[in-house]
Amino acid sequence: MTATALTAVSEQKCFGGTMGVYSHASTSTGGTMRFSVFRPQGEGPFPVLTWLAGLTCTEETFMIKAGAQRFAAREGLMLVAPDTSPRGHDVPGEAESWDFGVGAGFYLDATEEPWARHWRMESYVTQELPALVEASFPADMSRQGISGHSMGGHGALTLALRHKERWRSVSAFAPISAPTQCPWGEKAFSGYLGQDRSRWAEHDACELLRSRGPLPCEILVDQGTADQFLERELKPGLLEEAAREVGQRLTLRRQEGYDHSYWFIQTFIEHHIAHHAQAMRG
Amino acid sequence: MTATALTAVSEQKCFGGTMGVYSHASTSTGGTMRFSVFRPQGEGPFPVLTWLAGLTCTEETFMIKAGAQRFAAREGLMLVAPDTSPRGHDVPGEAESWDFGVGAGFYLDATEEPWARHWRMESYVTQELPALVEASFPADMSRQGISGHSMGGHGALTLALRHKERWRSVSAFAPISAPTQCPWGEKAFSGYLGQDRSRWAEHDACELLRSRGPLPCEILVDQGTADQFLERELKPGLLEEAAREVGQRLTLRRQEGYDHSYWFIQTFIEHHIAHHAQAMRG
Numbered sequence: 001m002t003a004t005a006l007t008a009v010s011e012q013k014c015f016g017g018t019m020g021v022y023s024h025a026s027t028s029t030g031g032t033m034r035f036s037v038f039r040p041q042g043e044g045p046f047p048v049l050t051w052l053a054g055l056t057c058t059e060e061t062f063m064i065k066a067g068a069q070r071f072a073a074r075e076g077l078m079l080v081a082p083d084t085s086p087r088g089h090d091v092p093g094e095a096e097s098w099d100f101g102v103g104a105g106f107y108l109d110a111t112e113e114p115w116a117r118h119w120r121m122e123s124y125v126t127q128e129l130p131a132l133v134e135a136s137f138p139a140d141m142s143r144q145g146i147s148g149h150s151m152g153g154h155g156a157l158t159l160a161l162r163h164k165e166r167w168r169s170v171s172a173f174a175p176i177s178a179p180t181q182c183p184w185g186e187k188a189f190s191g192y193l194g195q196d197r198s199r200w201a202e203h204d205a206c207e208l209l210r211s212r213g214p215l216p217c218e219i220l221v222d223q224g225t226a227d228q229f230l231e232r233e234l235k236p237g238l239l240e241e242a243a244r245e246v247g248q249r250l251t252l253r254r255q256e257g258y259d260h261s262y263w264f265i266q267t268f269i270e271h272h273i274a275h276h277a278q279a280m281r282g
Numbered sequence: 283m284t285a286t287a288l289t290a291v292s293e294q295k296c297f298g299g300t301m302g303v304y305s306h307a308s309t310s311t312g313g314t315m316r317f318s319v320f321r322p323q324g325e326g327p328f329p330v331l332t333w334l335a336g337l338t339c340t341e342e343t344f345m346i347k348a349g350a351q352r353f354a355a356r357e358g359l360m361l362v363a364p365d366t367s368p369r370g371h372d373v374p375g376e377a378e379s380w381d382f383g384v385g386a387g388f389y390l391d392a393t394e395e396p397w398a399r400h401w402r403m404e405s406y407v408t409q410e411l412p413a414l415v416e417a418s419f420p421a422d423m424s425r426q427g428i429s430g431h432s433m434g435g436h437g438a439l440t441l442a443l444r445h446k447e448r449w450r451s452v453s454a455f456a457p458i459s460a461p462t463q464c465p466w467g468e469k470a471f472s473g474y475l476g477q478d479r480s481r482w483a484e485h486d487a488c489e490l491l492r493s494r495g496p497l498p499c500e501i502l503v504d505q506g507t508a509d510q511f512l513e514r515e516l517k518p519g520l521l522e523e524a525a526r527e528v529g530q531r532l533t534l535r536r537q538e539g540y541d542h543s544y545w546f547i548q549t550f551i552e553h554h555i556a557h558h559a560q561a562m563r564g
Contacts, residue, residue, distance in 0.1 A: 013508065014545035067349040069548065226295065263296035266351065 006136050009034065015073035016041035019063065024132065028124040029086040030117060034059045035129060037137060038069045038079040044138025046078040047280035049145045049169075049273070052125065052152030052159075055184070056103045059083040062149075065262035068269045075277035078139055082129055084151070086118040099184055100191055106179075107155030108203050110192035119192060125155070126163050145169035145276035149265060150229070154179055157205035157219070157239075161212050169279030171220040171272045173265050174227055177239035180204040184233050206242040214248035220275045221250065222268045224258030288418050291316065297355035298323035301345065306414065310406040311368040312399060316341045317411060319419060320351045320361040326420025328360040329562035331427045331451075331555070334407065334434030334441075337466070338385045341365040344431075347544035350551045357559035360421055364411055366433070368400040381466055382473055388461075389437030390485050392474035401474060407437070408445050427451035427558035431547060432511070436461055439487035439501070439521075443494050451561030453502040453554045455547050456509055459521035462486040466515050488524040496530035502557045503532065504550045506540030 009021040017040040026033040036059045040046055049072070051062045062068065062081045072079050085105035091114050094101035105121035134141045146167045148156040153175025160170040179185020180200045189200045201207035223236045230236075236252055243250040258264040291303040299322040308315040318341045322328055331354070333344045344350065344363045354361050367387035373396050376383035387403035416423045428449045430438040435457025442452040461467020462482045471482045483489035505518045512518075518534055525532040540546040 012541050012543055012545045013506075013539045013549075015549050019545050064544075065346060067352065067548070069545075070349065224295075257295045259294050261294055262346075263294045263301050263351075266349070267295075267297050 006132065014038065015069050017069070017073055019069065021059065022136075026086075026124060026128060028120045028128045031086055031089055033083060033086065033124065035080060035082040036060055036063045037133070038063065038072055039137060040073050040076050040078065042076065044078075045140035046076055046138060047143035047145070047277075048078045048080055048133060048139045048141065049147060049276050050125065050129070051079060051081045052107055052146070052148030052155035053081065053084050054148070054150030054152050055084070056098050057084050057152075058103075061262070065266065066269050067266045068273060071270050071273035075273060077273065077277055077280065078137065080129070080133055082125055085121065089118045091115065091118065097187075100187055104151065104188065106151060106188045106192060106203070107159060108192060111199075112192060112194045115192050121155075122159065122162075126159055126166060130166070143168055143280040145171075145279060147171040147173075147272055147276065148175070149173040150234075150260065151176055151184070153221070154185075154205060158203050158208055160215060161205065161208040162202070164212070164215065169217050169276045170215065171275055173222050173268070173272075174224060174229070174234055174260055175205065175221060175236075175239070176233055177235050178204055178206045180207065181238065182233045182235060206238050209239075209242040209246050209248055213246040214243070217279055218249040218251060219243070220272060221252045222255055222264075222272070223252065224255050224260065224264045226257050227260045229260055288414065296320065297351050299351070299355055301351065303341065304418075308368075308406060308410060310402045310410045313368050313371055315365060315368065315406065317362060317364040318342055318345045319415070320345060320354055321419060322355050322358050322360065324358065326360075327422035328358055328420060329425035329427070329559075330360045330362055330415060330421045330423065331429060331558050332407065332411070333361060333363045334389055334428070334430030334437035335363065335366050336430070336432030336434050337366070338380050339366050339434075340385070343544070347548065348551050349548045350555055353552050353555035357555060359555065359559055359562065360419065362411070362415055364407055367403065371400045373397065373400065379469075382469055386433065386470065388433060388470045388474060388485070389441060390474060393481075394474055394476045397474050403437075404441065404444075408441055408448060412448070425450055425562045427453075427561060429453040429455075429554055429558065430457070431455040432516075432542065433458055433466070435503070436467075436487060440485050440490055442497060443487065443490035444484070446494070446497065451499050451558045452497065453557055455504050455550070455554075456506060456511070456516055456542055457487065457503060457518075457521070458515055459517050460486055460488045462489065463520065464515045464517060488520050491521075491524040491528050491530055495528040496525070499561055500531040500533060501525070502554060503534045504537055504546075504554070505534065506537050506542065506546045508539050509542045511542055
């Protein structure tokens with residue numbers, strides 16, 4: 001893979017660095033994918049924090065709404081944000097729900113039809129995208145962190161546990177902690193992975209902590225107490241329980257009065273960037 | 283006017299304070315208007331910074347894209363952002379251009395038909411909105427500042443000069459400095475104010491500096507050197523020239539490589555919030 005495989009959709013100066021959106025033909029998903037990159041000022045190589053966004057988001061949501069560039073610039077950290085699913089494949093049913101199909105890839109490789117051909121976000125995020133970033137930007141791929149929000153928080157936790165060698169630091173905002181035990185996860189997993197629940201466990205952060213944990217790094221999680229999805233979908237208590245069982249270091253902060261939005265993320269993003277930057281220096 | 287005249291569209295916790303979007307029946311524009319407010323944590327009363335957005339923006343653009351709440355929260359400053367025009371009136375031609383009509387009120391009261399009935403953004407921003415904010419929020423209206431971007435930078439400068447008693451501090455990002463001498467301004471002023479150019483001067487920051495300046499406060503302006511509208515529409519050199527002529531204190535910073543976007547604004551918003559906060563304390 002070479003740098004010329006990328007098309008720059010836009011590149012704009014931001015905090016002394018460059019805010020860019022790129023598109024490319026993806027071998028993982030068999031179509032055009034977009035991702036965004038904030039690259040700090042200077043030569044690099046820079047450690048890389050990959051952000052996985054939540055349901056309905058795109059590669060731009062985090063970059064526009066989180067206010068992370070200010071701190072990434074300060075810490076000398078590159079930010080990479082992929083899209084939340086393949087798009088433009090006209091798979092039957094892909095646009096019928098906001099929580100399944102387009103905008104809802106759940107960061108796994110689907111095994112069921114009609115999704116198995118294109119919905120391969122785990123391969124995309126853990127293999128193709130890092131290779132492309134390494135080839136195209138001054139990135140130090142020996143220092144990578146992963147974070148995300150909601151469905152992307154699920155993605156950050158599960159991919160960190162499934163690909164331990166790749167990530168040095170992990171955090172999440174309001175993650176779907178136990179997708180095998182909530183409506184969003186049940187819908188996605190039955191659609192993408194089929195009815196055999198034993199295969200679902202391989203993509204559930206709590207189950208993965210038990211089967212593959214603990215991670216050597218501390219996991220930082222922020223969760224708003226006024227989050228409208230807290231009880232039904234997110235269930236952070238289950239993550240705490242699994243972490244306790246396997247001895248995973250976990251700082252789970254319940255932030256009083258905050259909801260599920262990027263206003264909440266904006267408020268606490270500084271701490272997350274610092275968390276990752278510290279691990280990159282370590 | 284009472285607080286019950288307002289409908290809260292949304293209120294969400296952000297940096298310990300409240301990020302809200304509100305709608306109300308506007309007497310100035312004869313229809314429903316929306317505006318957004320960031321209110322810091324605490325009892326107040328808080329000084330108020332009004333932000334005027336640019337062409338095509340809404341009451342949400344600045345709040346979502348500028349990252350200003352972090353610093354407003356730190357300084358104890360309330361942020362108020364109105365929409366950029368009336369909407370929903372089905373005035374013939376209102377949606378034909380992105381730089382005229384809807385999303386392009388230019389912060390003046392139109393005198394020409396079919397705009398004169400609804401397009402009254404100067405009355406709205408300088409009278410109705412402050413009264414509504416005073417009645418509904420813990421605002422200290424003796425300490426107000428105004429800022430904005432592009433068309434909103436034009437608005438901030440011209441409204442500051444036309445209503446000197448109201449604002450204690452003024453700043454702008456990439457303002458349309460001399461709308462009587464650029465295509466955006468000529469199109470808007472001929473449409474809203476008619477062909478008599480002598481009336482245009484009353485809404486041109488450079489002309490107003492000469493006729494009503496200087497302001498007692500220092501004006502802070504940031505302008506990107508890679509701004510795609512710099513030469514044709516913005517013309518900061520004319521503002522510098524007028525300021526020099528009348529002895530207006532002006533800090534105009536040309537920021538190397540930055541364009542017209544909110545990435546530019548996000549990079550320098552901290553300085554603008556500090557500029558206003560300092561004037562409020564003074």
